[in-house]
Amino acid sequence: MSAAPLIEIKDLRIRFHGDDGRVTHAVDSVDLSVANGATLGLVGESGCGKSVTSLAIMGLLPKQGAEISGAIRFDGFDLLKTSDKTLRDLRGNRLAMIFQEPMTSLNPSFTIGDQIVETILRHRGGSRRSARERAIELLRRVHIPSPERRIDEYPHKLSGGMRQRVMIAMALACDPRLLIADEPTTALDVTLQAQILELMRELKAASGAAIILITHDLGVVAEVCDEVAVMYAGEIVERAPVDELFSAPQHPYTVGLLGSIPRLDHRAGQLATIEGMVPNMAQPPAGCRFAARCPFVLDACTRAPPPLVEVSPGHLSRCIRAPLERLVS
Amino acid sequence: MALLEVEGLVKHFVAERSLFGRALAHVKAVDGVSFSLEARKTLALVGESGCGKSTVSRLVLRLIEPDAGIIRFEGRDLLSLDAGALRAFRREAQIIFQDPYASLNPRMTVGQILAEPLALHDLVPPARRRERVEEILRLVGLEPRLARRYPHEFSGGQRQRIAIARALAVEPKLIICDEPVSALDVSIRSQILNLLRELQDRLGLAYIFVSHDLAVVKHIADHVAVMNLGQIVETAAADALFAAPRHPYSRALLSAIPVPKPRAKRSRIVLQGEIPSALNPPPGCRFHTRCPYVVDRCRSEMPKLVPDGIGHATACHRTSELPSSAAIVPTDGGFSPVLEKLVAAFSGGPEAVRGSGVSSLGTDPA
Numbered sequence: 001m002s003a004a005p006l007i008e009i010k011d012l013r014i015r016f017h018g019d020d021g022r023v024t025h026a027v028d029s030v031d032l033s034v035a036n037g038a039t040l041g042l043v044g045e046s047g048c049g050k051s052v053t054s055l056a057i058m059g060l061l062p063k064q065g066a067e068i069s070g071a072i073r074f075d076g077f078d079l080l081k082t083s084d085k086t087l088r089d090l091r092g093n094r095l096a097m098i099f100q101e102p103m104t105s106l107n108p109s110f111t112i113g114d115q116i117v118e119t120i121l122r123h124r125g126g127s128r129r130s131a132r133e134r135a136i137e138l139l140r141r142v143h144i145p146s147p148e149r150r151i152d153e154y155p156h157k158l159s160g161g162m163r164q165r166v167m168i169a170m171a172l173a174c175d176p177r178l179l180i181a182d183e184p185t186t187a188l189d190v191t192l193q194a195q196i197l198e199l200m201r202e203l204k205a206a207s208g209a210a211i212i213l214i215t216h217d218l219g220v221v222a223e224v225c226d227e228v229a230v231m232y233a234g235e236i237v238e239r240a241p242v243d244e245l246f247s248a249p250q251h252p253y254t255v256g257l258l259g260s261i262p263r264l265d266h267r268a269g270q271l272a273t274i275e276g277m278v279p280n281m282a283q284p285p286a287g288c289r290f291a292a293r294c295p296f297v298l299d300a301c302t303r304a305p306p307p308l309v310e311v312s313p314g315h316l317s318r319c320i321r322a323p324l325e326r327l328v329s
Numbered sequence: 330m331a332l333l334e335v336e337g338l339v340k341h342f343v344a345e346r347s348l349f350g351r352a353l354a355h356v357k358a359v360d361g362v363s364f365s366l367e368a369r370k371t372l373a374l375v376g377e378s379g380c381g382k383s384t385v386s387r388l389v390l391r392l393i394e395p396d397a398g399i400i401r402f403e404g405r406d407l408l409s410l411d412a413g414a415l416r417a418f419r420r421e422a423q424i425i426f427q428d429p430y431a432s433l434n435p436r437m438t439v440g441q442i443l444a445e446p447l448a449l450h451d452l453v454p455p456a457r458r459r460e461r462v463e464e465i466l467r468l469v470g471l472e473p474r475l476a477r478r479y480p481h482e483f484s485g486g487q488r489q490r491i492a493i494a495r496a497l498a499v500e501p502k503l504i505i506c507d508e509p510v511s512a513l514d515v516s517i518r519s520q521i522l523n524l525l526r527e528l529q530d531r532l533g534l535a536y537i538f539v540s541h542d543l544a545v546v547k548h549i550a551d552h553v554a555v556m557n558l559g560q561i562v563e564t565a566a567a568d569a570l571f572a573a574p575r576h577p578y579s580r581a582l583l584s585a586i587p588v589p590k591p592r593a594k595r596s597r598i599v600l601q602g603e604i605p606s607a608l609n610p611p612p613g614c615r616f617h618t619r620c621p622y623v624v625d626r627c628r629s630e631m632p633k634l635v636p637d638g639i640g641h642a643t644a645c646h647r648t649s650e651l652p653s654s655a656a657i658v659p660t661d662g663g664f665s666p667v668l669e670k671l672v673a674a675f676s677g678g679p680e681a682v683r684g685s686g687v688s689s690l691g692t693d694p695a
Contacts, residue, residue: 045514145602159603160378189377189541191600194585198599216515219544219587242591247665252675258664259672260519261589262548264571265663270526271519271548272676277484295675328670 005033006210007057007178012070014052014061022282026052028234030070031308034178034227039204039211041225041242043218043257047278049234050214054180056080057212058097059087075177093123096171100183102163106155112139112166113151119173138169142199161192168199175207182214197224218261222246230254233279233289236308240315250317250324252294288319296321330404331365332503332535333389338362338398340384344608356607358384359395360559363634366552368502369529371536373550373567375543375582379607381559382539386505389537390422391415402503420450423496427508429488433480439466439491440476446498461498469494470524486517493524497532507539522549543586547571555579558607558615561634565641573654575643578616584657595659614646622647 014027027049034040042050055061057072059079072079075094077086091097099105107115116135117128124131132151139147142165155163164184171179181200185193201224204211213225221228221242228245230238230253238251249255259272276293279285285292287302294301300320308318321327339362341355359381366372374382388395391407400407402418410418426432433442443462447453453461463473469490480488489509496504506525510518526549528534540546546553547567554564555576563576574580581598588595600619605611611618617627626646636642645651664672 045516143601162603189604190543190585191377191581193587194597194599197587217587218515218589222589222591222593223587246589246591246668248667249671255668255671255675257515258589258668259675260516262519262522262544263663264544264547264586264588264658270523270676272672273520273523274516295677324671325667328667328674 006036006074007212008033008071008073009053009057010071010073012053012056012072013068014049014056015067017065017067025234025281025284027056028284030231030234030236032229032236032239034210034212036177036210037204037208038227039213039225041221041228042212042214042231043216043221043228044231045216045257045278047281048231050231051182053231054097054182054212054214057180058091058095059084089123092119092171093174094177095180096174096176096178097180097182098164098167098171098184100186102160102167102187103155105167106163108155111152111154112158116151116166116170116173119170123174134173135169138172139166141172141203142166142169143195144169161188161195164188164192164196165199168196168203172203172207176209178210178212180212180214183216184213185220186215186217193220200224218246218257230257233284234281235289235318236316237290237318238316239308244312244315248323248325250311250315250322251290251319252296252321252324253290255324256293296324296327332368332403333366333537334399334401335365335385335389336363336399338385338388338400339396340381340388340393341396354608357559357610358607359388360610362398362556362559362561364554364561364564366503366535366537368535369533370551371529371538371549373538373540373546373553374556375540375546375553376556377541377582377604379558379604380556381607382556383507385556386424386507386537386539390419390424390505392424420499421501422503422505423499423501424505424507425489425492425496425509427511429485429492429512430480432492433488433495435480438477438479439471439483442480442491443476443494443498446495450499452499465494465498468497468528470520484517485513486520489513489517489521490524493521493528497528500532501534503535503537505537505539508541509538510545511540511542518545525549543583555582558605558610560615560644562616562644563642564634569641571658574657575641575648575651575654576616576645577620577622577647577651580654580657581619586658588659590659590663593659594656596656598657614644622651 009030009032012027012030016024016026030053044050056068057079068080113135116138117131120131120134136147136151139151144150144162144165185196188196215221225242228240228242229236232253238254249258256272256274262271274293279289287304288306291297291301306318306320308316311317311322338359340359341357343352344356345354347353362385374385376382387393389400440462443465444458447458447461462476466473466476471490510521513521538549550567553567553570554561557578563579574583581600584598598621602619605618613629614627614632617623632644632646634642634644
């Protein structure tokens with residue numbers, strides 16, 4: 001990408017120190033960047049480090065027990081070195097995040113209006129009345145019917161899809177430059193998922209914000225992302241423009257993930273499965289972290305950790321057997 | 330004869346009572362549902378949260394009692410069974426749930442969990458129970474030595490295998506799978522789906538598969554019943570439904586499935602508005618508030634489920650007038666040729682990988 005990226009993560013490493021002295025390598029040497037107006041999909045299964053990465057960007061990891069190194073450059077700041085006060089000014093303002101479970105992220109004892117207004121007053125100031133007008137406008141933008149009435153309702157009165165839209169409205173309150181969406185549609189029905197994805201596309205087109213979408217659903221990635229980073233056991237194993245990733249993936253883990261999705265175009269006899277278990281991240285393996293589960297493994301894979309190399313322009317893979325086409329042609 | 334026949338099933342839950350206990354409001358969870366299921370086949374119940382699909386599955390097992398309707402299992406009327414006969418029926422039909430964490434007793438070892446149904450139904454003499462437990466564990470792809478462990482020592486996918494093993498222990502003819510893979514990671518999900526299909530072939534099981542994930546349903550079901558607000562709006566063979574969905578609600582559901590292919594060509598129907606409450610379902614067709622094809626008649630007259638004579642039934646006044654269903658399920662949603670080959674190689678299929686080191690570490694023979 002030619003323009004300077006909006007956010008650039010360099011060599012991010014996150015370790016958690018447990019009470020029993022064990023050190024878990026949650027994230028290792030992650031490099032990522034997102035350009036203005038682009039959507040990056042961060043994909044992987046439970047425990048791969050995708051959510052921890054996003055919490056690090058937001059400065060939401062616990063001070064105690066989490067050891068973070070590297071750099072996260074955003075808008076002229078290094079987020080890992082800024083003061084708590086600056087971070088608080090950025091969060092909800094230029095940096096916003098929405099979570100999977102909207103019910104637990106909304107305060108049940110305040111109306112949704114109060115919660116949106118609070119965000120606007122905190123970052124933008126102005127009068128309560130103008131903030132309220134803006135809140136109604138935001139609710140309208142996320143297609144909440146009769147927002148003038150809904151604004152005074154409490155979260156429990158709203159359905160799941162509606163709550164997620166309120167979360168999005170709140171995230172958009174101060175026109176963020178970067179929106180992090182952590183599994184925003186996982187708890188929703190397909191029809192509501194389609195509505196929310198449509199909404200995210202619409203808002204991105206209107207505001208030009210960049211989005212980091214964290215998900216385990218490759219179907220969702222195909223629908224809304226421009227670029228994809230696949231994470232496995234704390235590392236990025238593949239990064240590619242979305243078309244490339246789905247037409248010619250270059251890491252066996254990505255191939256396994258794609259093969260394990262039930263297909264609509266024909267009824268396969270058996271779905272691909274990824275045998276074995278994720279390695280214990282207190283003692284990550286010496287070589288490739290996927291080697292023990294990889295059907296394409298060579299002896300060399302288990303000896304040294306493979307580097308993330310560019311297989312074709314813009315397409316990176318952490319696999320010494322890439323390009324994988326060679327294996328099947 | 331069908332294994333299971335359900336006719337006119339109704340279940341209303343009381344949502345609100347007056348001070349004196351009189352019912353003031355009802356949730357019409359299931360409102361006149363009929364279907365049948367052949368032995369060795371899979372019927373999927375699909376629909377959004379609150380459509381009544383889980384309630385139907387519990388009614389079929391008589392875990393809750395219906396208000397009206399008939400349920401026949403192998404021709405026997407289930408609702409007339411006394412306690413003893415009901416207990417015997419529970420051997421024939423089992424259920425597995427979405428959350429394997431919550432459905433296994435944390436204080437029992439896996440061996441005890443699996444031996445309990447054997448003892449309850451007096452299926453295997455005590456001396457041979459251990460042997461049978463090991464056999465069942467092998468059947469679901471777990472090592473027999475794991476019988477001594479407790480549920481918390483297992484991963485989510487393994488726990489779901491244990492839950493399946495427990496259901497299999499009594500050698501049932503029917504297993505109700507209520508969202509069995511929704512809580513699992515993608516790669517684990519495919520293992521459990523493969524296992525369920527393999528067990529069906531080997532043991533001749535019938536499944537009622539309750540799910541909101543339509544790609545999973547496409548993969549596993551022979552027949553599909555689409556439910557909306559307590560009623561079946563369309564039912565058909567899975568292939569027929571996915572090739573040409575007729576009811577506007579089925580179309581909206583199918584068109585919303587994300588496919589793993591960027592820029593797949595499809596005509597998406599994004600429904601506007603919220604799912605109406607089952608407490609106060611709309612009059613007429615219960616889908617009319619969200620239907621893009623609504624006409625006046627839909628608002629007043631409830632459509633009946635009308636079969637077309639070749640196994641496809643639809644409850645919509647406008648079935649014959651709707652536009653073509655082409656491109657609702659994208660036809661080009663498939664893999665690229667390269668990806669197709671890579672996936673085959675990954676699964677150790679016939680087109681195995683070229684190069685060294687692969688044959689020695691191929692996937693386990695299933």
